[in-house]
Amino acid sequence: MEGIVNFAVIGAGRIGRRHATMVVKNEYSKLVALTDIDTSVHEELRQEFGVPVYTTHQEMFKNHPEIHVVNVCSPNGEHAKQSIDALDANFHVVCEKPMALTKQDAEEVLFRALKRNKLVFCVMQNRYSPPAQWLKSVVDDGILGEIYMVQINCYWNRDDDYYKGGDPNYWKGKLASDGGTLFTQFSHFIDTMFWLFGDIKNINAKFYDFNHQKTTEFEDSGIIHFDFVKQGAGSINYSTAVWNNNLESSITIIGQKGSIKVGGQYMNEVEVCNIEGYEMPKLEETLPANDYGKYKGSAANHHFVIDNVVETLKGRNFVSTNSLEGLKVVEIIENIYRLKS
CATH class of the missing domain: 3.40.50.720 (NAD(P)-binding Rossmann-like Domain)
Known part of the structure; x- marks a missing residue:
């Protein structure tokens, strides 16, 4: 074009x-x-x-x-x-x-x-953050060796105001228009997991609604265990019932040759890099989270998304997150939620 x-x-x-x-x-x-x-x-x-x-x-x-x-x-x-x-x-x-x-x-x-x-x-703008790009290179290059375990923790605050007190005319919190906590709050991190390690199987899950009974039609917390199709075991622990402020979004990877933890509130800080014979490179600064006033979301990387669209349509790049990858994230969440019934 x-x-x-x-x-x-x-x-x-x-x-x-x-x-x-x-x-x-x-x-x-x-x-x-x-x-x-x-x-x-x-x-x-x-x-x-x-x-x-x-x-x-x-x-x-x-x-x-x-x-x-x-x-x-x-x-x-x-x-x-x-x-x-x-x-x-x-x-x-x-x-x-x-x-x-x-x-x-x-x-x-x-x-x-x-x-x-x-x-x-x-x-899926989180893919553009420097820690995510670094993680992708470490995993794809086999620097960790065989992957044993992956744990994702997502603990955020979403209060009554976020859901407008359960207003029946507001879309957030409604199953048909929102879809649930994994779709709205944490699909970015499930995408990161899929991007790094591929599909999952043998899913087990438990769901809880601790303090959103009056504002949502679905759970606010969950504990999920599974195996990766390729190699290793994984878990996701998530909640929007955290008091006052977002607490953590992190990924911990245990591999044959070392361990990594990327944490912070938005999976934006490398907290641990302990890998045999490997020196951690200096990464670029991560952009701040999207600031919506009373609450914050994932990294403000949308300019990378628009850049990717323009560069792809001009034939100078390829789609960073294509429709098949988007479909797979939906399928993983749907398979997890199927265990509710």
Whole structure:
């Protein structure tokens, strides 16, 4: 593709605005239009971004055939349907996590992309952090030798305000529109696990709802054990019931030749690197977490996502997180949640 890459964004909440901002900042991309169902924010969005704002994505598609890429930043339960609509309109798609809430829906997105010869970029921006890039090289190069055990701990705070007190009209906390804690809060870390070690089998899990009975339709905590298909055993311990502040997002790897722990609140700090005959390199600084006021999320790496889209469409790179990888993350979470019934 030559020239400027034209983007449009569906859903102009916090994440949608971040996408729009990153598009505006990229010298090879242009923001064409925005969509948000909340008409009360339309004028504010027009003033901030200087583009038309629509209530429906269908209207936006009709009025802007010059679009090349549609960024789907709406509630989780809308991702698959809106991605399919964009693909059927002959646009590439950038889909915020998760790609879908079921493997079946993710497969339909993948099918439509192949049918239309379009690309789907799944947003897993944690892959771009320096510790994640370093971990990938260590694992892929076999520096740890055989992998014995992997443990992921994700302990965050999500209070009543996050779910707007269980407001029946708010999408977060609702099973159909949110999907659950693993989809909304921790899919980034399941993606990191899959990216590093591949698929899992022999899953066992227990789920708990400690302090979100009035605000969500699903668990706030879980303990999961499994085997990796390739080698080694793993576990995921997670909770959004932590008091006051996020506590930790970490991965500990025990291998034949050494051990690694990457921790911090957002899997952003190398805490342990103890490997036979290996000297830890100096890594670049990790970008701060996305700051949403009362709570924080994963690393603010969305500019890397937009850069990757532009560079891929110009034939200078490849998709950093493709639709098959996005599907596999959905499948892993679905397989874990299947144990609830």
